[in-house]
Amino acid sequence: MIVCGDDGLAHRLAAELRGVYAEQVTLVVPPSGRRVRQPVVGRARAASAALLDRVSAAVNRSGASGEPASNEQVVEAAEVTEAVLTEVGADRAAALALVYDDDETNIRAALTARRLNPRLRLVLRLYNRRLGQHIEELLDQTAAVATGTGPGPALDASTTVLSDADTAAPALAATALAGTSKVVQTEGLVLRAVERQPPRPGEVADPGLCTLALLSATSNDPAGADGSEGSGEHGPHLLPDEAAVASATGRGTVVLEQVSYSGPSLPAGRGGVPPFASLFSRRLRWSLAGLVGCVLALAVALMIVTDEHPLYATYVTLLDLFGINDPAFHESTGEQVLQLLSGLVGLLLLPVLLAAVLEALGTFRSASALRKPPRGLGGHVVLLGLGKIGTRVLTRLRELHIPVVCVESDPDARGMATARRLRVPVVLGDVTQEGVLEAAKIHRAHALLALTSADTTNLEASLYARSVRPDLRVVLRLYDDDFATAVYRTLRAAHPLALTRSRSVSHLAAPAFAGAMMGRQILGAIPVERRVLLFAEVDVAGHPQLEGRTVAEAFRAGAWRVLALNTSPPRGRRGEGDTSGEERVPASGLVWDLPPTYVLGAADRVVLAATRRGLAELLGRRRRERAGT
Numbered sequence: 001m002i003v004c005g006d007d008g009l010a011h012r013l014a015a016e017l018r019g020v021y022a023e024q025v026t027l028v029v030p031p032s033g034r035r036v037r038q039p040v041v042g043r044a045r046a047a048s049a050a051l052l053d054r055v056s057a058a059v060n061r062s063g064a065s066g067e068p069a070s071n072e073q074v075v076e077a078a079e080v081t082e083a084v085l086t087e088v089g090a091d092r093a094a095a096l097a098l099v100y101d102d103d104e105t106n107i108r109a110a111l112t113a114r115r116l117n118p119r120l121r122l123v124l125r126l127y128n129r130r131l132g133q134h135i136e137e138l139l140d141q142t143a144a145v146a147t148g149t150g151p152g153p154a155l156d157a158s159t160t161v162l163s164d165a166d167t168a169a170p171a172l173a174a175t176a177l178a179g180t181s182k183v184v185q186t187e188g189l190v191l192r193a194v195e196r197q198p199p200r201p202g203e204v205a206d207p208g209l210c211t212l213a214l215l216s217a218t219s220n221d222p223a224g225a226d227g228s229e230g231s232g233e234h235g236p237h238l239l240p241d242e243a244a245v246a247s248a249t250g251r252g253t254v255v256l257e258q259v260s261y262s263g264p265s266l267p268a269g270r271g272g273v274p275p276f277a278s279l280f281s282r283r284l285r286w287s288l289a290g291l292v293g294c295v296l297a298l299a300v301a302l303m304i305v306t307d308e309h310p311l312y313a314t315y316v317t318l319l320d321l322f323g324i325n326d327p328a329f330h331e332s333t334g335e336q337v338l339q340l341l342s343g344l345v346g347l348l349l350l351p352v353l354l355a356a357v358l359e360a361l362g363t364f365r366s367a368s369a370l371r372k373p374p375r376g377l378g379g380h381v382v383l384l385g386l387g388k389i390g391t392r393v394l395t396r397l398r399e400l401h402i403p404v405v406c407v408e409s410d411p412d413a414r415g416m417a418t419a420r421r422l423r424v425p426v427v428l429g430d431v432t433q434e435g436v437l438e439a440a441k442i443h444r445a446h447a448l449l450a451l452t453s454a455d456t457t458n459l460e461a462s463l464y465a466r467s468v469r470p471d472l473r474v475v476l477r478l479y480d481d482d483f484a485t486a487v488y489r490t491l492r493a494a495h496p497l498a499l500t501r502s503r504s505v506s507h508l509a510a511p512a513f514a515g516a517m518m519g520r521q522i523l524g525a526i527p528v529e530r531r532v533l534l535f536a537e538v539d540v541a542g543h544p545q546l547e548g549r550t551v552a553e554a555f556r557a558g559a560w561r562v563l564a565l566n567t568s569p570p571r572g573r574r575g576e577g578d579t580s581g582e583e584r585v586p587a588s589g590l591v592w593d594l595p596p597t598y599v600l601g602a603a604d605r606v607v608l609a610a611t612r613r614g615l616a617e618l619l620g621r622r623r624r625e626r627a628g629t
Contacts, residue, residue: 001017001023001024001025001026001093001094001095001096001097001517002025002026002028002085002088002089002090002093002095002096002097003017003025003026003027003028003096003097003099004027004028004029004080004096004097004098004099004100004109005028005029005097005098005099005100005101005125006029006030006100006101007099007101007506008479008504008506009099009125009164009505009506009509009510009513010027010029010097010099011027011506012504012506012507012509012510013097013099013506013510013513013514013517014027014072015510016510016511016513016514016612017514017517018072020511020514020612020613020616021514021518021616022616024072025072025073026072026073026074026075026088026089026093027072027073027074027075028075028076028077028080028084028088029074029075029076029077030076030077030078031076031077031078032076073088075087075088079105080098080100080105080108080109080112081112082112082116085109085112085113085116086116090113090116090117090120091116091117092117093117093120094120094121095120095121095122095123095517095518095519096113096120096121096122096123097122097123097124097125097513097516097517098110098113098122098123098124098125099123099125099164099513100125101125103126103127103128103131106124106125106126107124107126107135110122110124110135110139110159111139114139114142114143114146114159115142118142118143118146118147119143119147121158121159121160121517121519122139122158122159122160123159123160123161123162123513123516123517124159124160124161124162125161125162125163125164125513126161126162126163127163127165127388129163129166132161132163133161135159135161136159136160136161139159140158140159143158143159158519160516162509162512162513162516163392164388164389164505164506164508164509164513165388165389165391165392165505166392167508167509167512167524167525168389168392168505168508168509169389169392169393169395169396170396170524170526171508171525171526171527172389172393172449172451172475172477173393173396173397173400173402173449191256191523191524191535191563191607192256192257193208193212193254193255193256193257193526194208194254194255194257195215195252195253195254196252196253196254196255197252198249198250198251198252206255207245207255208255208256208257209255209256209257209563209592209593210255210256210561210563211240211245211253211254211255211256212238212239212253212254212255212256212528212533212561212609213236213237213238213239213240213253213254213528213533214236214237214240214244214245214248214251214252214253214254215236215251215252215253215254215528215529216235216236216251216529235529235531236528236529236531237558238528238531238533238558238611239533239556239557239558239559239560239561239609239610239611239614240557240558241555241557244557254526254528254533256563256609284352284355284356287352287355288352288356291345291348291349291352294345295317295318295321295345298317298320298321298338298341298342298345299313299314299317300313301334301338302316302317302335302338305332305334305335305338306335317338317342320338320339320342320343320346321342321343321345321346321349322346323343323346325339327339371423371424371425371426372425372427373405373425373427373439373440373441374425377403377405377425377441377444378441378444378445379403379444379445379446380402380403380404380405380441380444380445380446381397381402381403381404381405381445381446381447381448381449382404382405382406382407382437382440382441382442382445382447382448382449382465383397383404383405383406383407383449383451384406384407384408384431384448384449384450384451384452384457384458384461385407385408385413385450385451385452385453385458385477386406386408386410386413386414386415386416386418386419386426387413387414387415387451387452387453388414389451389477389505390406390408390415390449390451390452391414391415391418393449393451394406394415394418394419394422394424395418395422398422398424404424404425405424405425405426405427405440405441405445406419406424406425406426406427406440407426407427407429407431407436407437407440408426408427408428409428409429409430409431411428427439427440431452431457431461432457432460432461432464437461437464437465437468438468442465442468442469442472443468443469445469445472446473447472447473447474447475448461448462448465448472448473448474448475449475449477450462450474450475450476450477451477452477453479455478455479455483458476458477458478459476459478459487462474462476462491466491466494474491476488477504477505478504479504479506484504484507485530507532508525508527508532511525511532511534511612512524512525512534514612515534515536515615518616522534522535522536523535523536523537523607531611532612533609533610533611534609534610534611534612534615535563535607535608535609535610536607536608536610536615537566537605537606537607538605538606538607538608538618539604539605540600540601540602540603540604540605540606541602541603543618545560545618546562546600546606547600547601547602548599548600548601549599549600550596550597550598550599550600551594551595551596551597551598551600552596552597554600556614558611558614559610559611559613559614559617560608560609560610560611560614560615560618561608561609561610562594562600562606562607562608563592563606563607563608563609564590564591564592564594564606564607565590565591565592565594565598565604565605565606565607566590566605566606566607567590567591567605590607
């Protein structure tokens with residue numbers, strides 16, 4: 001296995017392959033002087049940056065920066081050239097991961113690697129989704145032509161394009177929302193889980209479709225480990241069996257609420273055209289509604305006084321309103337009074353119409369400009385940073401119709417165009433400067449998402465937000481996972497009544513990249529405290545732990561659990577003559593309520609939840625069998 005990268009994801013991925021899959025890994029990184037260091041913004045944070053460096057150095061001495069593990073080789077190279085790939089053995093490697101932060105660098109290296117070894121399994125980190133789909137098809141087609149075989153099971157080489165931003169964004173967005181929903185959505189497949197607090201005495205917990213995890217026994221203890229790898233039996237229990245769930249009293253749970261197919265994601269915008277409701281302010285809309293009500297009231301009064309048809313009474317009222325009707329000299333007193341009132345309403349209508357026209361023109365003119373947070377805004381999410389991760393999280397929050405206010409110091413940041421298109425308010429300024437968070441209405445916000453690329457910026461902004469509002473829900477993106485754990489414990493101890501979460505993007509994304517390198521497409525991952533639960537789609541054929549077994553027999557507590565049967569037609573499904581299963585299933589779709597007695601056949605494709613080591617066991621056995629043949 002070869003991993004090439006220039007940031008924390010490369011090191012995390014190499015550790016995942018070594019520790020979980022027990023693979024020999026060659027890690028290609030830039031020379032020490034050219035490695036990417038997290039930026040530190042502002043002179044006032046020099047001391048914090050130094051402290052971060054010391055903490056990171058202490059952590060790295062335990063393995064990351066010290067002597068490499070026995071099954072890891074580290075090679076320093078400024079660029080991934082053909083000579084470098086030949087030196088690290090790409091021509092005979094099983095898989096290559098290119099996780100540089102630059103899309104062009106990954107694409108260039110992938111094209112070179114595919115030319116050297118058409119059977120090499122490639123995993124690319126690309127931010128551009130559409131480009132990634134084309135690159136995937138191109139490299140797979142190149143491998144098929146070079147080997148003289150068509151794409152399919154006969155060709156073990158494959159190309160998988162992933163984005164750490166797409167992998168981490170749902171978890172980051174869900175953590176900031178009430179109910180702590182956890183959603184995995186890919187190609188129309190929706191898996192939705194939710195955290196539930198322990199039931200009170202006399203209450204019965206709702207098990208949902210199934211229980212995916214038991215939360216840490218120390219989750220309410222400020223000194224608890226909160227599901228770290230060393231928390232032991234007090235940590236979260238992934239994929240427990242019924243006996244473990246029944247015996248776990250006083251522990252929260254993560255239950256599966258929904259497994260379904262859905263349509264495509266909600267559109268991010270409407271082509272730059274603002275919605276009709278946003279053309280006019282709320283005050284102006286109420287003024288227009290009031291005038292319309294006055295006109296209707298005058299029409300009804302005229303109909304009662306003159307006993308005319310409602311349409312005729314409305315017509316006469318409008319003529320009086322616009323001053324084009326004849327004066328009611330010889331009419332009744334009631335008609336004369338109504339005509340005077342109509343003329344008065346007409347005078348009031350003219351400035352309101354003029355204000356509506358001017359406001360609409362101004363809205364169209366400023367459609368591409370940044371919006372400011374409206375007055376009275378509350379219950380929103382304050383998002384710090386519009387880089388790769390922040391942009392994906394912003395899109396995710398708007399798909400869920402969550403009000404957002406963004407804070408960004410760079411007017412040319414990647415996500416500024418997305419914020420304009422989605423008409424999201426943006427505050428330009430350094431978040432650590434006084435008054436910036438106040439401009440984002442932090443004192444009335446529901447949650448703070450600190451997702452800038454600088455750990456110290458995120459930490460400083462979170463600490464300041466806590467001082468403004470101690471009960472604020474806070475989610476931090478931190479570069480180093482061990483540092484994230486330390487920060488989380490400290491913040492929780494200082495504010496035990498507030499919800500705090502610290503997330504490392506590399507920690508959330510690495511399992512999906514590692515699974516792809518092992519030949520398995522990971523649908524997504526959800527964090528369970530400081531651990532990760534993976535969702536994968538697996539062909540039953542070739543897996544003795546699944547093939548020929550019932551759903552109940554295929555379940556292994558703490559390792560994997562079959563959630564649903566995918567009967568969609570991308571691959572060959574069970575034909576009419578196939579009776580390996582005890583029960584019939586639809587011709588296409590997703591069947592999640594499989595009976596425990598359903599027998600998994602070789603032609604089946606299942607969606608399962610698995611721990612990292614459980615999935616490694618499934619993949620490892622199949623790979624060893626292939627190697628033996």
